[in-house]
Amino acid sequence: MVVGIHRKTYAKVDLSAIKHNIVVEKKQLANKQNIFAVVKANAYGHGIIEVAKAAHEVGVAGYCVAIIDEALALRKAGLNELILVLGVNPFEYASLMAKNNISATVGDIDFLKKAQVVLSTEKQQLSVHLALDTGMGRIGFRTQKELREAADFIKQHSTEFNFEGIFTHFSTADSGEKVAVDYYEKQIAEFNELISCLEELPEYVHVANSAASIWHKECGGNTIRFGITMYGLNPSSDELSIPSEFKPAISLLSEVAAIKKIKKNDSVGYGKTYTAKEDEWIATIPIGYADGWLRKMQGFKILIADHFCEIVGRVCMDQIMVKVPWKMAVGTTVILIGKKGQKEIRVQDVADQVGTIHYEVTCLISERVPRIY
Template structure:
């Protein structure tokens, strides 16, 4: 087990992740596969532990953004199928085949460059069709058919999937979503009429799976909801089951002092006390991902809300205490203490962004502690993991 030597850490509830995936598994038709999206270090939660518990809970595939993330999972002992959603360089196709990784393909030129490589094992391919996201994917039905024809003719290529991605599935207005779905349905019908069976056809992210389970074809890419977060605030009231947030962020008071009226706190002296106050220092800063924009955010101490005062520094920030407290008192930046709770959604609102961004922005400097049944399952600390 890895260790950590600072009083700032993230706790990840593997039980909550398990329950979120299990509930999605129960909610969907048995024939619908769950693709657990663990890109970006599992949205900042820790990819290996999340991947394992997602598979235990009913996911049958994993998805990452690029090859390095997939190889990290393989080296961690993950043997389940993994789909690389982003672009893979043609020259790296051999590695993908060797490691039993599925790649995303969306233009003929990529396949032409790969055809001449010495690929001994089948290269599994998911073809991406762009229906309106305008990020990755071919937008031409003719090119889609050409891509599939090349795949079917080459002995080293294996057509495993066809997919698209919706731009507005988490919005209440569904006109654009409906247009994209119809475009993809047209593409699927066209392809199925001319080709052999495609094992995995997927169009839905978490929002689609939660709102439109009848429009998933035979797989859903479960991302943000696996971590207990709603795909958007506006669709929160539409959730078919409760999602349990898995991520919490904690620290401890490292210094306590009383300041006089008229004294200022932190860089730029942006906060000046109007009376005597107890000020505590907390060893978290913007290098940990707690950005200066959060300089007015509240945190929890002894089950009470208290405000950050002054500018957040690179490694520390200060809070105003309601009374003197001991060094070592726990400070919760995200999570629960007593009856109080600071959610990821609250922090996202303070930063004028989406909840996806918050766990992703907490940096590698902050150890992740995976908790299971109230006990530490694993500690991830990249800074000293090779010591």
């Protein structure tokens, strides 16, 4: 993907806000738990290497990523803390992960048995975190029998495996609705029941994500997987409140690339979905759905020269058209996400417009939009 360094559309990432949010989280933790900084998916669109280095500066126990390639990128960048790949992988990659000191998520005994042969041949040891499926229905052991078998196998093959961690993932910790709270309580009870069969727990027991660390401090464990709130965003969207100390870290900006006056009854954009009711000034902004600014953003208002201005006509692949109150100068700053004075466009506002969650909004900001730190 070519990064757009020759156009003034970019995401501005405030690394000081990310470091601040980690410090705030540490102060919130009652039992001084460890923090794993979750930097998967290019740090939720914020930039994996830069965010990981910022987290390193304020002290984290490790990082969580989704895929091996993300872990390898962190190692190449010189980060030496624990790195856990949250997704499961084929046993053929056991040697690669061991060689690079990357911790593997394990959710079935078959991986362990096949990986043991590989690791034994290569004379390597792999650190593993056992995933427990307590109700997410995604990956992990579901019964005490399965878990005991895996733990016993690891113990019997301690030359090839280091039992480093155990975890589960909550599916409803970000909601205050009774049905969601009840399900969260069911999951934590299931987790505690499962681990009760183990003679000894590993070094890292991590059950809390950002949501659980804020609203369910009683969930236990000695480590927090700190994800969306590290970026200053609310895990529950607007349903529940988070401490006001957390600061959003990302802004999305561009500029007016062209300006023209159209006449009453003139139309704008593909499909003739907007027709002017009077003579109007139309500004063209160089951002579109190929940048992650989706077609559903038609009708949304963005900030130009301290005015909320409506996107008119369909969002194009590379450009949008916006109705503005006067002939604005080419080069005028445009705020698509961010704040100026008392006026603000939140990531959540964008998510509400397209009917999704803010996680998806930041992850969709494409690679051709440069990140400025």
